[in-house]
Amino acid sequence: DDDDDDRRASGHYHAKWPVPVSADAFYRVRVTVAGYDLGFADLHSVSSGKDLKKVGTDNFIARKDGQTLQVKFRVLQGIFPLMIAKVSGDEQEGAAGATLANPLVVRVTDASGYPAEGVQLSFVPGSGSGSTTPQGGVTASDGSASSSWTLGTSAGSQVVTVSLSDATANSVSFTAMALAGWYGEWRGVLSGAAFSIQIWNAGGQMVAAAEFTGRARESLRVLGEADGPPRTLYFYRAQDNALIGFVRDAAGRVTIEYWESGCARSVTPVFVSATVPSTDPGAVYTDVIAPDFLGTWSGTISGSSFTVSVNASGGVTTAQGNFGLGSEQFIVLGFASGPPRALNLFRPQDKAGMTLFNNSAGQPTLEYWENSCARSSPLVQQ
Secondary structure (H helix, E strand, O other), rough: OHHHHHHOOOOEEEEEEEEOOOOEEEEEEEEEOOEEEEEEEEEEEEEOOOOOEOOOOOOOOEEEOOOOOEEEOOOOOOOOOOEEEEEEOOOOEEOOOOOOOOOOOEEEEEOOOEEEOOEEEEEEEEOOEEEEEEEEOOOOOEEEEEEEEEOOOEEEEEEEEEEOOOOHHHHHHEEEEEOOOEEEEEEEEEEOEEEEEEEEEOOOOOEEEEEEEOOOOEEEEEEEEOOOOOOEEEEEEEEOEEEEEEEOOOOEEEEEEEOOOOOEEEEEEEEOOOOOOOOOOOOOOOOOOOOOHEEEEEEEOOOEEEEEEEEEOOOOOEEEEEEEOOOEEEEEEEEEEOOOEEEEEEEEOOOEEEEEEEOOOOOOEEEEEOOOOOEEOOOOOO
Protein backbone atom coordinates (compact mmCIF):
# COMPACT_ATOMS: atom_id res chain seq x y z
CA ASP A 1 0.00 0.00 0.00
CA ASP A 2 1.88 3.14 -1.24
CA ASP A 3 1.57 6.06 1.17
CA ASP A 4 2.71 9.48 -0.12
CA ASP A 5 2.55 10.88 3.40
CA ASP A 6 5.31 8.48 4.40
CA ARG A 7 7.84 10.11 2.06
CA ARG A 8 11.01 10.99 3.93
CA ALA A 9 13.09 14.15 3.49
CA SER A 10 16.11 11.88 3.05
CA GLY A 11 14.64 10.53 -0.18
CA HIS A 12 13.41 7.23 1.38
CA TYR A 13 9.94 5.71 1.02
CA HIS A 14 8.20 3.08 3.15
CA ALA A 15 6.06 0.43 1.42
CA LYS A 16 3.54 -1.10 3.83
CA TRP A 17 2.68 -4.66 2.80
CA PRO A 18 0.54 -7.07 4.86
CA VAL A 19 2.00 -10.54 4.20
CA PRO A 20 1.34 -14.08 5.35
CA VAL A 21 4.92 -15.24 5.83
CA SER A 22 5.90 -18.87 5.39
CA ALA A 23 8.96 -20.35 7.11
CA ASP A 24 12.18 -20.49 5.10
CA ALA A 25 10.72 -18.73 2.05
CA PHE A 26 12.06 -16.08 -0.30
CA TYR A 27 10.15 -12.92 -1.31
CA ARG A 28 10.86 -10.05 -3.65
CA VAL A 29 9.20 -6.68 -2.94
CA ARG A 30 9.25 -4.40 -6.01
CA VAL A 31 8.31 -0.70 -6.20
CA THR A 32 6.88 0.65 -9.48
CA VAL A 33 5.46 4.07 -10.34
CA ALA A 34 3.57 4.69 -13.59
CA GLY A 35 4.93 1.41 -15.01
CA TYR A 36 8.57 2.24 -14.18
CA ASP A 37 10.61 0.01 -11.83
CA LEU A 38 12.11 2.16 -9.09
CA GLY A 39 13.70 -0.55 -6.98
CA PHE A 40 13.21 -3.85 -5.15
CA ALA A 41 14.31 -5.77 -2.08
CA ASP A 42 14.91 -9.56 -1.78
CA LEU A 43 13.84 -10.99 1.63
CA HIS A 44 14.24 -14.40 3.32
CA SER A 45 12.02 -15.56 6.17
CA VAL A 46 13.69 -17.28 9.14
CA SER A 47 12.71 -20.81 10.10
CA SER A 48 10.11 -19.59 12.61
CA GLY A 49 8.39 -17.50 9.91
CA LYS A 50 8.10 -14.58 12.31
CA ASP A 51 10.89 -12.38 10.99
CA LEU A 52 12.61 -11.73 7.68
CA LYS A 53 16.04 -10.56 6.72
CA LYS A 54 17.40 -8.96 3.56
CA VAL A 55 19.12 -11.56 1.40
CA GLY A 56 22.89 -11.42 1.61
CA THR A 57 22.88 -9.38 4.82
CA ASP A 58 22.27 -9.88 8.55
CA ASN A 59 19.67 -7.09 8.50
CA PHE A 60 16.53 -8.53 10.16
CA ILE A 61 13.20 -6.80 9.58
CA ALA A 62 10.48 -7.36 12.16
CA ARG A 63 6.81 -7.37 11.25
CA LYS A 64 4.77 -4.58 12.79
CA ASP A 65 1.69 -5.75 14.74
CA GLY A 66 2.56 -9.25 13.62
CA GLN A 67 1.26 -8.65 10.12
CA THR A 68 2.70 -5.51 8.40
CA LEU A 69 6.19 -5.63 7.04
CA GLN A 70 8.07 -2.32 6.71
CA VAL A 71 10.82 -2.35 4.11
CA LYS A 72 12.82 0.82 3.45
CA PHE A 73 13.75 1.73 -0.15
CA ARG A 74 15.93 4.52 -1.48
CA VAL A 75 14.91 5.86 -4.89
CA LEU A 76 18.09 7.07 -6.56
CA GLN A 77 18.23 10.36 -8.49
CA GLY A 78 17.55 9.81 -12.19
CA ILE A 79 15.43 6.70 -11.69
CA PHE A 80 12.15 8.61 -11.58
CA PRO A 81 10.70 9.16 -15.09
CA LEU A 82 10.60 12.92 -15.71
CA MET A 83 7.65 14.53 -17.42
CA ILE A 84 7.67 17.89 -19.23
CA ALA A 85 4.60 20.05 -19.84
CA LYS A 86 3.90 23.42 -21.45
CA VAL A 87 2.90 26.19 -19.04
CA SER A 88 2.51 29.25 -21.28
CA GLY A 89 3.69 30.85 -24.51
CA ASP A 90 2.14 28.45 -27.01
CA GLU A 91 0.21 29.48 -30.16
CA GLN A 92 1.30 33.13 -30.23
CA GLU A 93 1.29 35.43 -33.24
CA GLY A 94 3.98 37.94 -34.11
CA ALA A 95 5.68 39.77 -36.92
CA ALA A 96 8.17 37.65 -38.86
CA GLY A 97 11.67 38.36 -37.54
CA ALA A 98 10.40 39.86 -34.26
CA THR A 99 10.64 38.52 -30.70
CA LEU A 100 7.34 37.18 -29.36
CA ALA A 101 5.70 39.14 -26.56
CA ASN A 102 5.64 36.20 -24.11
CA PRO A 103 8.41 33.69 -23.29
CA LEU A 104 8.05 29.92 -23.71
CA VAL A 105 7.59 28.36 -20.26
CA VAL A 106 7.70 24.66 -19.35
CA ARG A 107 7.53 22.71 -16.09
CA VAL A 108 9.29 19.41 -15.35
CA THR A 109 7.97 16.98 -12.73
CA ASP A 110 8.73 13.47 -11.53
CA ALA A 111 6.22 10.61 -11.87
CA SER A 112 4.62 11.60 -8.56
CA GLY A 113 4.02 15.15 -9.77
CA TYR A 114 6.73 16.77 -7.67
CA PRO A 115 8.79 19.62 -9.27
CA ALA A 116 12.14 18.43 -10.65
CA GLU A 117 14.88 20.98 -9.96
CA GLY A 118 18.19 21.24 -11.81
CA VAL A 119 17.10 19.27 -14.88
CA GLN A 120 18.91 20.20 -18.09
CA LEU A 121 16.81 20.92 -21.16
CA SER A 122 17.03 22.61 -24.56
CA PHE A 123 14.79 24.93 -26.63
CA VAL A 124 15.50 24.07 -30.27
CA PRO A 125 13.81 26.00 -33.13
CA GLY A 126 12.81 24.09 -36.23
CA SER A 127 14.20 24.93 -39.66
CA GLY A 128 13.41 28.57 -40.49
CA SER A 129 11.88 29.11 -37.05
CA GLY A 130 14.29 31.74 -35.80
CA SER A 131 16.19 31.51 -32.52
CA THR A 132 15.66 31.11 -28.75
CA THR A 133 17.42 32.82 -25.86
CA PRO A 134 18.68 30.91 -23.99
CA GLN A 135 18.69 27.76 -26.12
CA GLY A 136 19.56 25.58 -23.12
CA GLY A 137 19.18 25.78 -19.35
CA VAL A 138 18.18 24.05 -16.12
CA THR A 139 14.90 23.99 -14.22
CA ALA A 140 14.34 26.15 -11.15
CA SER A 141 13.13 24.94 -7.74
CA ASP A 142 9.53 24.90 -8.99
CA GLY A 143 10.53 22.77 -11.97
CA SER A 144 10.09 25.61 -14.48
CA ALA A 145 12.32 26.91 -17.27
CA SER A 146 11.75 29.57 -19.92
CA SER A 147 13.20 31.02 -23.10
CA SER A 148 12.34 33.95 -25.38
CA TRP A 149 11.63 33.21 -29.05
CA THR A 150 12.60 35.41 -31.99
CA LEU A 151 10.68 34.26 -35.05
CA GLY A 152 12.25 33.50 -38.39
CA THR A 153 11.94 36.10 -41.14
CA SER A 154 9.48 34.11 -43.31
CA ALA A 155 5.73 34.24 -42.75
CA GLY A 156 3.90 31.06 -41.72
CA SER A 157 3.76 28.50 -38.92
CA GLN A 158 6.99 28.02 -36.91
CA VAL A 159 7.96 25.58 -34.15
CA VAL A 160 10.28 25.20 -31.15
CA THR A 161 10.82 21.78 -29.51
CA VAL A 162 11.74 21.59 -25.81
CA SER A 163 13.54 18.38 -24.79
CA LEU A 164 15.19 17.05 -21.65
CA SER A 165 18.74 15.80 -21.63
CA ASP A 166 17.37 12.37 -20.55
CA ALA A 167 16.70 10.64 -23.88
CA THR A 168 13.92 8.55 -22.33
CA ALA A 169 11.90 11.61 -21.30
CA ASN A 170 9.22 13.13 -23.47
CA SER A 171 9.38 16.50 -25.24
CA VAL A 172 6.90 19.25 -26.05
CA SER A 173 6.56 21.58 -29.03
CA PHE A 174 5.49 25.23 -29.14
CA THR A 175 4.03 26.70 -32.32
CA ALA A 176 3.68 30.32 -33.42
CA MET A 177 2.35 32.07 -36.48
CA ALA A 178 4.75 34.52 -38.10
CA LEU A 179 2.63 37.16 -39.75
CA ALA A 180 3.55 38.90 -42.97
CA GLY A 181 6.32 40.94 -41.47
CA TRP A 182 4.32 43.94 -40.30
CA TYR A 183 1.42 43.03 -37.99
CA GLY A 184 1.67 44.20 -34.39
CA GLU A 185 2.52 47.36 -32.45
CA TRP A 186 5.65 49.39 -33.20
CA ARG A 187 6.97 52.27 -31.08
CA GLY A 188 9.62 54.91 -31.50
CA VAL A 189 10.50 58.58 -31.21
CA LEU A 190 10.34 60.90 -34.21
CA SER A 191 11.58 64.51 -33.97
CA GLY A 192 11.36 64.28 -30.18
CA ALA A 193 7.77 62.98 -30.16
CA ALA A 194 6.96 59.43 -29.06
CA PHE A 195 4.65 57.45 -31.32
CA SER A 196 2.94 54.08 -31.59
CA ILE A 197 1.82 52.55 -34.88
CA GLN A 198 -0.48 49.54 -34.79
CA ILE A 199 -1.13 47.24 -37.77
CA TRP A 200 -3.66 44.43 -37.71
CA ASN A 201 -5.84 42.21 -39.86
CA ALA A 202 -9.57 43.03 -40.04
CA GLY A 203 -11.59 40.64 -42.17
CA GLY A 204 -8.67 39.94 -44.49
CA GLN A 205 -7.79 43.63 -44.86
CA MET A 206 -4.73 45.32 -43.36
CA VAL A 207 -5.76 48.18 -41.04
CA ALA A 208 -3.48 50.66 -39.28
CA ALA A 209 -3.69 53.38 -36.65
CA ALA A 210 -1.20 55.69 -34.96
CA GLU A 211 -0.79 57.55 -31.70
CA PHE A 212 1.57 60.52 -31.59
CA THR A 213 2.36 62.45 -28.40
CA GLY A 214 -0.27 65.11 -27.84
CA ARG A 215 -2.59 63.77 -30.55
CA ALA A 216 -5.63 61.54 -30.41
CA ARG A 217 -5.37 58.05 -31.87
CA GLU A 218 -5.79 58.36 -35.62
CA SER A 219 -6.33 56.08 -38.58
CA LEU A 220 -3.66 55.55 -41.22
CA ARG A 221 -4.50 54.84 -44.83
CA VAL A 222 -2.84 51.60 -46.00
CA LEU A 223 -1.44 52.21 -49.47
CA GLY A 224 0.39 49.01 -50.35
CA GLU A 225 3.61 47.03 -50.14
CA ALA A 226 6.55 47.07 -52.54
CA ASP A 227 8.57 43.86 -52.81
CA GLY A 228 11.83 45.78 -53.04
CA PRO A 229 14.55 45.25 -52.21
CA PRO A 230 14.07 46.58 -49.67
CA ARG A 231 10.47 45.59 -48.91
CA THR A 232 8.45 48.71 -48.09
CA LEU A 233 4.92 49.09 -46.72
CA TYR A 234 3.38 52.52 -47.30
CA PHE A 235 0.83 54.44 -45.22
CA TYR A 236 -0.64 57.90 -45.47
CA ARG A 237 -1.33 60.11 -42.46
CA ALA A 238 -4.04 62.55 -43.48
CA GLN A 239 -3.69 64.72 -40.38
CA ASP A 240 -0.38 66.20 -41.55
CA ASN A 241 -0.41 65.08 -45.20
CA ALA A 242 2.55 62.75 -44.62
CA LEU A 243 3.70 59.51 -46.22
CA ILE A 244 5.03 56.78 -43.89
CA GLY A 245 7.14 53.88 -45.13
CA PHE A 246 7.95 50.72 -43.14
CA VAL A 247 11.20 49.51 -44.72
CA ARG A 248 12.53 45.96 -44.10
CA ASP A 249 16.04 45.09 -45.27
CA ALA A 250 17.36 41.65 -46.30
CA ALA A 251 18.30 40.86 -42.67
CA GLY A 252 14.75 41.56 -41.48
CA ARG A 253 15.59 44.88 -39.78
CA VAL A 254 12.81 47.46 -39.91
CA THR A 255 13.09 51.24 -40.14
CA ILE A 256 10.32 53.81 -40.49
CA GLU A 257 10.75 56.60 -43.00
CA TYR A 258 8.52 59.62 -42.63
CA TRP A 259 8.13 62.02 -45.56
CA GLU A 260 6.34 65.27 -44.88
CA SER A 261 6.32 68.36 -47.12
CA GLY A 262 9.68 67.57 -48.67
CA CYS A 263 11.36 66.70 -45.35
CA ALA A 264 12.43 63.05 -44.85
CA ARG A 265 13.07 61.56 -41.41
CA SER A 266 14.05 58.03 -40.41
CA VAL A 267 13.77 56.10 -37.14
CA THR A 268 14.34 52.51 -35.99
CA PRO A 269 11.16 51.32 -34.23
CA VAL A 270 10.80 48.71 -31.49
CA PHE A 271 8.35 45.84 -31.99
CA VAL A 272 6.29 45.81 -28.79
CA SER A 273 3.58 43.20 -29.18
CA ALA A 274 1.61 41.17 -31.72
CA THR A 275 -1.54 42.05 -29.74
CA VAL A 276 -2.83 45.52 -30.61
CA PRO A 277 -5.88 47.63 -29.74
CA SER A 278 -7.71 46.67 -32.93
CA THR A 279 -10.33 49.42 -32.97
CA ASP A 280 -10.10 51.57 -36.08
CA PRO A 281 -10.51 55.28 -35.18
CA GLY A 282 -12.36 55.56 -38.48
CA ALA A 283 -10.78 58.63 -40.05
CA VAL A 284 -12.57 59.79 -43.19
CA TYR A 285 -10.37 60.41 -46.21
CA THR A 286 -11.90 63.03 -48.46
CA ASP A 287 -10.94 64.08 -51.95
CA VAL A 288 -9.13 67.38 -52.13
CA ILE A 289 -9.06 70.13 -54.72
CA ALA A 290 -5.73 71.82 -55.32
CA PRO A 291 -6.43 74.58 -57.87
CA ASP A 292 -2.81 75.59 -58.49
CA PHE A 293 -1.88 72.01 -59.42
CA LEU A 294 -4.63 71.43 -61.98
CA GLY A 295 -3.41 70.66 -65.48
CA THR A 296 -0.74 68.52 -67.11
CA TRP A 297 2.87 68.69 -65.97
CA SER A 298 6.02 67.21 -67.49
CA GLY A 299 9.55 66.58 -66.24
CA THR A 300 12.48 64.15 -66.24
CA ILE A 301 13.50 61.69 -63.50
CA SER A 302 16.60 59.49 -63.79
CA GLY A 303 16.84 60.32 -67.49
CA SER A 304 13.23 59.31 -68.25
CA SER A 305 10.51 61.74 -69.25
CA PHE A 306 7.14 61.67 -67.50
CA THR A 307 3.83 63.50 -67.40
CA VAL A 308 1.40 63.97 -64.50
CA SER A 309 -2.15 65.29 -65.00
CA VAL A 310 -4.35 66.58 -62.16
CA ASN A 311 -8.06 67.15 -62.78
CA ALA A 312 -11.05 68.21 -60.71
CA SER A 313 -14.66 67.49 -61.52
CA GLY A 314 -17.72 67.52 -59.30
CA GLY A 315 -15.63 68.24 -56.22
CA VAL A 316 -13.36 65.24 -56.83
CA THR A 317 -9.65 65.48 -57.63
CA THR A 318 -8.10 62.77 -59.80
CA ALA A 319 -4.59 62.26 -61.15
CA GLN A 320 -3.03 60.24 -63.94
CA GLY A 321 0.48 59.90 -65.25
CA ASN A 322 2.75 58.32 -67.78
CA PHE A 323 6.27 57.19 -66.79
CA GLY A 324 6.92 55.36 -70.05
CA LEU A 325 4.66 52.41 -69.22
CA GLY A 326 1.41 53.78 -70.51
CA SER A 327 -1.23 55.83 -68.75
CA GLU A 328 -1.60 55.05 -65.00
CA GLN A 329 -4.15 56.12 -62.41
CA PHE A 330 -2.71 57.65 -59.21
CA ILE A 331 -4.26 57.88 -55.74
CA VAL A 332 -4.82 61.46 -54.60
CA LEU A 333 -3.84 61.56 -50.93
CA GLY A 334 -4.00 65.08 -49.63
CA PHE A 335 -3.17 68.74 -50.01
CA ALA A 336 -1.04 70.89 -47.72
CA SER A 337 -1.34 74.68 -47.84
CA GLY A 338 2.37 75.01 -46.95
CA PRO A 339 4.64 76.70 -47.36
CA PRO A 340 5.48 75.03 -49.59
CA ARG A 341 2.10 74.12 -51.00
CA ALA A 342 2.04 70.39 -51.68
CA LEU A 343 -0.20 67.77 -53.27
CA ASN A 344 0.58 64.19 -52.25
CA LEU A 345 -0.05 61.37 -54.74
CA PHE A 346 0.61 57.63 -54.64
CA ARG A 347 1.55 55.47 -57.61
CA PRO A 348 0.17 51.93 -56.96
CA GLN A 349 2.07 50.35 -59.87
CA ASP A 350 5.42 50.61 -58.12
CA LYS A 351 4.27 51.61 -54.61
CA ALA A 352 5.86 55.06 -54.88
CA GLY A 353 4.95 58.31 -53.21
CA MET A 354 4.94 61.56 -55.19
CA THR A 355 4.56 65.13 -54.07
CA LEU A 356 3.89 68.09 -56.34
CA PHE A 357 5.35 71.20 -54.71
CA ASN A 358 4.73 74.84 -55.44
CA ASN A 359 6.99 77.21 -53.53
CA SER A 360 6.29 80.86 -52.69
CA ALA A 361 7.84 81.95 -56.01
CA GLY A 362 5.45 79.71 -57.92
CA GLN A 363 8.14 77.25 -59.03
CA PRO A 364 6.60 73.75 -59.15
CA THR A 365 8.65 70.59 -58.61
CA LEU A 366 7.90 66.90 -58.25
CA GLU A 367 9.57 64.73 -55.59
CA TYR A 368 9.41 61.00 -56.12
CA TRP A 369 9.90 58.63 -53.16
CA GLU A 370 10.46 54.93 -53.90
CA ASN A 371 12.15 52.28 -51.70
CA SER A 372 13.94 54.88 -49.55
CA CYS A 373 15.26 56.69 -52.64
CA ALA A 374 14.14 60.30 -53.23
CA ARG A 375 14.35 61.94 -56.66
CA SER A 376 13.34 65.44 -57.71
CA SER A 377 12.43 67.17 -60.99
CA PRO A 378 11.34 70.68 -61.99
CA LEU A 379 7.85 70.70 -63.53
CA VAL A 380 6.77 72.43 -66.72
CA GLN A 381 3.07 72.97 -67.31
CA GLN A 382 1.93 71.88 -70.76
